[in-house]
Amino acid sequence: MNKKVTQVNLDHFSLIISIGLMLGFLLLFKNSAVFGWIAADYEPEYVEYSRNIFHPDHMARVMYWGESILLPILANIFGASKSKTSFFFFCSFISILLLPIFAGLTYKKLDSLPKSLLLIFILGLSFLHNGGGSPDSMIIMLMGIAALTSSLLVMFFAIALCVLAHFSIALLATFGLSAVLYFSPLLNDREQRKRALIGMSALVVGRLLLELWFWRFNYLQSYGRLKYVMDAGFDLFLKRYLDAPLSFWLAPTVPFLAVFLTIFLYFCYLKKYKFCISALFPLFLGYLAMFFTVDGHRIFQAVTSGAFIYLVYCFISSIPNPLSKQPVAEVVD
Numbered sequence: 001m002n003k004k005v006t007q008v009n010l011d012h013f014s015l016i017i018s019i020g021l022m023l024g025f026l027l028l029f030k031n032s033a034v035f036g037w038i039a040a041d042y043e044p045e046y047v048e049y050s051r052n053i054f055h056p057d058h059m060a061r062v063m064y065w066g067e068s069i070l071l072p073i074l075a076n077i078f079g080a081s082k083s084k085t086s087f088f089f090f091c092s093f094i095s096i097l098l099l100p101i102f103a104g105l106t107y108k109k110l111d112s113l114p115k116s117l118l119l120i121f122i123l124g125l126s127f128l129h130n131g132g133g134s135p136d137s138m139i140i141m142l143m144g145i146a147a148l149t150s151s152l153l154v155m156f157f158a159i160a161l162c163v164l165a166h167f168s169i170a171l172l173a174t175f176g177l178s179a180v181l182y183f184s185p186l187l188n189d190r191e192q193r194k195r196a197l198i199g200m201s202a203l204v205v206g207r208l209l210l211e212l213w214f215w216r217f218n219y220l221q222s223y224g225r226l227k228y229v230m231d232a233g234f235d236l237f238l239k240r241y242l243d244a245p246l247s248f249w250l251a252p253t254v255p256f257l258a259v260f261l262t263i264f265l266y267f268c269y270l271k272k273y274k275f276c277i278s279a280l281f282p283l284f285l286g287y288l289a290m291f292f293t294v295d296g297h298r299i300f301q302a303v304t305s306g307a308f309i310y311l312v313y314c315f316i317s318s319i320p321n322p323l324s325k326q327p328v329a330e331v332v333d
Helices: 002-029 032-039 045-051 058-062 070-077 084-110 113-126 136-148 152-165 167-182 189-216 225-232 234-243 245-250 254-269 273-291 297-318
Strands: none
Touching (some): 002 084, 084 113, 136 152, 136 297, 152 167, 152 189, 167 189, 225 234, 245 273, 254 273, 273 297
16 A cells, blocks of 8 residues: 555656656746847856856956856856856756756645646746846755755755855845745744744855855955945936836736735735735845846846745645645644
């Protein structure tokens, strides 16, 4: 009997991974910006950075993007830094893995085929619209793992690595994720505090590792994106906002905002008001980050990634599963 159940679970897991991969391919190839990136007649800074990551040049040691070391290190190690094309395929490979990983982690926790598929369809249709040659997909992968894993150790390492991928985004993304975890209706008080503390501790350790890298290779400034914002000045960002305020508020996309509102109202209906208020915090951080950058939706997506993935997980965990006799996840009072 146990062997039969194990085989069924393995079949379901294989099906989930396969569907996740197919959906990942579809999302990648429907994104015209991805192919615009590879067709550009210039070589983006991350390609050159990955090529010289173990002996960074002067530009890398003074520019804000120098704080993002994880993707260039991995691209160099795996030989993806030889050309813009190889770097593009490496980043695309990471992007394609997002949904299978999230689906697998969800299935491991809920043991539910329909709910695991529902999570990746919601994410695929409302949230994941990225790819190309930036660290964004790696950030989303690591924050998603931190949000969905049952292991505190895995969560710690995922966030610490995310700091090495992009400290500025990791900082805001971890604050947002820690907020929803601290008030999660699926966790008891002890687990809430423990996971929030793990998130903050991983930020500190990740930053110390980054500072060690800066010291080893004699980086000339370590303020990252903060220095860029200070140099650009508040007026620049305010002017960009005033030129198109509606585009700013709708940049996360209407499907994303619709899903977020649905989840927000659902937990309001369940009278989980603290959780609902905490869910607004990563949304605020996403808009704040988007205001002080020129990259629009992709920054919002990365900053809100862990928190939004966890919100979707809480939602699908607490709704009935029509194909299973198992009870829904218990919502803690």
